[in-house]
Amino acid sequence: MSLPDLSARAVPGAVLTVRVTPKAARNRIVVEDAVIRVYVTTAPEAGKANVAVLKLLAKALGLPKSRLSLIRGETGRDKQVRIDG
Template structure:
């Protein structure tokens, strides 16, 4: 399965909710029924999984990783990122 293009969501100030699955078999971003799921191979410790999610999500959105700001869910599987201009 290829990474979906989420560029239609890449608007300044947009908030993007994702459901994270750490320790997955591979890195993957999928959109299922309006829910964005991000699978990362990284373990959820010291923010490593969150950093991996930001990297994958920025690639799928087509925006620089520095424009993604985590606004909710630093230690949760449900995270919300905002795209800053």
């Protein structure tokens, strides 16, 4: 699995807007213009997909997942993730 290098966006305090597709065929991140699309194989049950999204984003950003916080969109497909300093 190759992920795009999002390390340039790893600025403390930055908020990333992502569009999530759960139950995808494979885990991946696609960047189209300013939109970050995250595809995860996990089903959206009891927050499992959110955990998978944060884990995948952390890997692409080159950060530990403990530095990412989901601030909006816990139950929706459009989410906002803050990078904590």
